[in-house]
Amino acid sequence: MKHPIKVLIAKAGLDGHERGALVVAMGLRDAGMEVVYTGIRNTPEQVVAAAVQEDVDVIGLSSLSGGHMAQFTRVMELLKKEKVKGVLVFAGGIIPDNDVKKLKKLGIKKVFGPGSSIAGIAEFLKKHVKSK
Amino acid sequence: MYRGKLWTMRQYAGFGTAQETNKRYKYLLSQGQTGLSMAFDLPTQIGYDSDDKMALGEVGRVGVAITSLADMERVFDGIPLDKVSTSMTINATASILLALYLAVADKQGVPWSKVSGTVQNDILKEYIARGTYIFPPQPSLRLIADIVEFCAKEVPGWNTISVGGYHMREAGCTAAQEIAFTLADGIAYVQTCIERGLDVDSFAPRIAFFFNCHSNFLEEVAKFRAARRLWAHIMRDRFGAKNERSMMLRFHTQTAGSTLTAQQPDNNVVRTTIEALAAVLGGTQSLHTNAKDEALALPTEESALLALRTQQIIAHESGVTAEPDPLGGSYYVESLTNQLEQHAREYLNKIDNTGGMLKAIESGYVYKEIYHAAYEHQKAVERKEKIIVGVNEYVSNTPVKVQMQKTDSKLEPRRRRELAALRKKRNQAKVSKCLATLEKAAKGTENLMPIIVDCVRNYVTVGEICKVLRGTFGEYRASHSI
Numbered sequence: 158m159k160h161p162i163k164v165l166i167a168k169a170g171l172d173g174h175e176r177g178a179l180v181v182a183m184g185l186r187d188a189g190m191e192v193v194y195t196g197i198r199n200t201p202e203q204v205v206a207a208a209v210q211e212d213v214d215v216i217g218l219s220s221l222s223g224g225h226m227a228q229f230t231r232v233m234e235l236l237k238k239e240k241v242k243g244v245l246v247f248a249g250g251i252i253p254d255n256d257v258k259k260l261k262k263l264g265i266k267k268v269f270g271p272g273s274s275i276a277g278i279a280e281f282l283k284k285h286v287k288s289k
Numbered sequence: 290m291y292r293g294k295l296w297t298m299r300q301y302a303g304f305g306t307a308q309e310t311n312k313r314y315k316y317l318l319s320q321g322q323t324g325l326s327m328a329f330d331l332p333t334q335i336g337y338d339s340d341d342k343m344a345l346g347e348v349g350r351v352g353v354a355i356t357s358l359a360d361m362e363r364v365f366d367g368i369p370l371d372k373v374s375t376s377m378t379i380n381a382t383a384s385i386l387l388a389l390y391l392a393v394a395d396k397q398g399v400p401w402s403k404v405s406g407t408v409q410n411d412i413l414k415e416y417i418a419r420g421t422y423i424f425p426p427q428p429s430l431r432l433i434a435d436i437v438e439f440c441a442k443e444v445p446g447w448n449t450i451s452v453g454g455y456h457m458r459e460a461g462c463t464a465a466q467e468i469a470f471t472l473a474d475g476i477a478y479v480q481t482c483i484e485r486g487l488d489v490d491s492f493a494p495r496i497a498f499f500f501n502c503h504s505n506f507l508e509e510v511a512k513f514r515a516a517r518r519l520w521a522h523i524m525r526d527r528f529g530a531k532n533e534r535s536m537m538l539r540f541h542t543q544t545a546g547s548t549l550t551a552q553q554p555d556n557n558v559v560r561t562t563i564e565a566l567a568a569v570l571g572g573t574q575s576l577h578t579n580a581k582d583e584a585l586a587l588p589t590e591e592s593a594l595l596a597l598r599t600q601q602i603i604a605h606e607s608g609v610t611a612e613p614d615p616l617g618g619s620y621y622v623e624s625l626t627n628q629l630e631q632h633a634r635e636y637l638n639k640i641d642n643t644g645g646m647l648k649a650i651e652s653g654y655v656y657k658e659i660y661h662a663a664y665e666h667q668k669a670v671e672r673k674e675k676i677i678v679g680v681n682e683y684v685s686n687t688p689v690k691v692q693m694q695k696t697d698s699k700l701e702p703r704r705r706r707e708l709a710a711l712r713k714k715r716n717q718a719k720v721s722k723c724l725a726t727l728e729k730a731a732k733g734t735e736n737l738m739p740i741i742v743d744c745v746r747n748y749v750t751v752g753e754i755c756k757v758l759r760g761t762f763g764e765y766r767a768s769h770s771i
Contacts, residue, residue, distance in 0.1 A: 171331035171344075171347050174419070179771060180660070183660070183664045183771055197420045198420065200343075222347060223346075224346035227347075228346050251585065271585075272677075276671055
C-alpha cells in the first residue's frame with residue numbers, strides 16, 4: 158500500500174502568526190496526509206533538521222511578518238547543503254509578488270497567498286508529490 | 290460618551306528605523322490624529338537587539354526597531370511627551386519599553402506625572418495567540434505586577450495593562466470566546482495584583498481592554514455591550530471593587546485584519562467602515578481602522594490616511610455620536626447581548642472549574658478552542674456557507690495593483706554598525722554594574738521597574754536586559770500539537 162504524503166508545516170523566524178499554518182495543517186491531515194507541525198519560532202536549522210528527522214515528502218513554510226526572504230532563503234540553502242533531495246517545498250503567508258518570483262527561483266514550488274483554499278493546496282500537493 | 294468627547298483616533302504605526310517612525314508620527318499628528326500607537330518589530334518584542342543573530346530578516350519589519358535609549362530618543366524627537374498619549378503594543382518586554390519612555394520624558398524635562406499612555410503588558414494572550422512570549426507564565430506575571438505597582442505610585446496617568454482579545458479573534462475565535470478569554474485573562478491579572486497586596490481600587494481603574502471588531506455588525510455591537518456588563522459584575526461581585534471606575538470596561542478597538550482580503554483590496558475600505566461603525570455604536574474609547582492594503586503588506590502613507598479619514602467621517606458626518614449606546618433597547622441587539630453574555634459566562638465557569646486561566650492556557654485548552662473555531666470558519670468558507678466577496682464569490686480575475694510600502698534591505702547592516710558604535714561609546718563599567726544589580730534583583734522579589742529604568746538610562750540594551758532575565762527566569766517553549 159502506498160504511504161500517505163508526509164508534510165512538515167513549519168514556522169521559521171520570530172513570526173507568531175500561526176492561524177494559517179494550523180488551518181492548513183489540519184486541512185491537509187483531513188485530506189489524508191500525515192502532518193507534522195513545528196510550532197512557532199524555529200531557526201531555519203531547526204526546520205531542516207525536523208524535515209530530515211521526520212523524512213517528509215513536503216515542507217510548507219509560513220511567514221506573515223515580512224521575514225520570509227531571509228528565513229526561506231536560509232532554509233533552501235540548508236536543504237541543499239544537507240543534500241536533502243526529492244522534498245517539495247511550498248510557502249504561504251503575506252508575500253509580495255516580487256518576492257514570489259525570487260522564492261520560485263530558489264526552488265520553492267508554489268506560494269499560496271491570503272484567500273487560498275485548503276482544497277487547492279491539497280490538490281496541488283497530490284498532483285506534484287510522489288510519496289516515498 | 291461621544292456627546293461631550295469623541296473617541297481617540299489612534300492609528301497603529303511604526304516601521305523601519307526610529308527616524309522613519311518619527312516622521313510618520315509627526316505626519317499623523319499633523320493630520321489630526323489624537324494619540325500615538327507604537328508598533329515594534331519582532332526582535333524588540335521578543336527581547337533581541339537588532340544585531341542579534343535571532344533577529345535575522347525581522348529588523349524593522351512589523352514595527353520600529355528599538356534597541357537602546359538612543360532609538361527611543363529619535364522616535365520622539367520633537368514630540369513633547371506631555372502633549373501626546375502613547376499606546377505601546379508591547380508585552381514580554383513591556384517593562385523595558387516603559388522604562389525607555391520614562392527615560393525620554395526625563396531627557397525632555399517632562400515629569401512622569403504628566404506622561405500618559407498604555408503598555409499592552411498582556412502576556413497571557415501571547416501564550417494563546419501571537420506568540421511574543423519570552424519567559425514562563427509565573428515570572429511574566431511578576432513583571433506585570435511590578436509595572437502595575439510601580440505606575441500606581443510613580444506614573445499615575447499610565448494605563449498599565451491593556452487586556453486584549455484582538456489577537457485571539459484574529460487567530461480565529463468566536464465573539465463569545467473573545468469576551469470570555471479576554472475577561473479570563475483580566476481576572477488572572479487582577480488576582481495577581483491582589484495577591485501582591487495591592488488594593489483592587491488602587492489599580493483596577495488603570496486596566497484597559499483591547500477588542501477586535503469583526504464584520505458581523507450587530508453581533509459586534511452586542512459583544513461590546515455584553516463585555517462591559519460582565520466585567521462590571523466581575524469587578525463588583527468577585528473582587529469587591531467599590532470605585533465605579535474599577536468596574537468600567539474602557540476599551541480600544543481595532544477593525545479586524547483577518548477580514549481584509551488580498552483580492553479586490555478596495556473592498557476593504559467598505560469592510561473597515563462597517564466594522565468601525567460597529568465599534569463606535571458599541572461605545573469604544575479609542576479606535577484603529579485598518580488600511581485597505583494590509584492583507585498584502587504594511588500600509589502606504591496614502592492608505593493609512595484613508596483609514597484615518599474613515600474615522601473622521603464617522604465622527605463628524607454620520608451623526609451617530611448624538612447619543613451614547615444608541616442601539617440600546619433594540620429588541621434584537623438586547624437579545625444578542627444577553628446571549629453573548631450568557632455564552633461567555635459559560636466559558637468563564639468552565640475555566641474557573643478547571644483551575645483558572647493559567648491552567649487553561651497551560652493545558653492547551655484555550656489554544657485548541659481557538660484553532661478549532663478557525664478551522665471551522667475555513668471549512669465554511671470553502672463550502673461557501675460563508676461568502677467572502679471577491680474570494681469565494683464575485684471573483685474577478687483582474688490582477689491586483691497596489692502600491693506597496695517598501696522596506697529597506699540595507700537596514701540590518703546599518704543597524705549593526707550603529708549598535709557597534711553605541712556599544713563602544715557608552716560607559717561599559719556602568720553597563721556591567723547595572724546588569725549585575727538587575728540579575729541580583731531578578732533572583733529576589735523586589736520590584737524590577739526602578740532597576741530597569743536605571744539600566745536603560747545608561748544605554749543598556751533591550752537584548753542585554755532580556756539576556757539576564759532569560760538566565761534567571763528561563764524561557765518558555767510551547768509544545769502544541771495539532
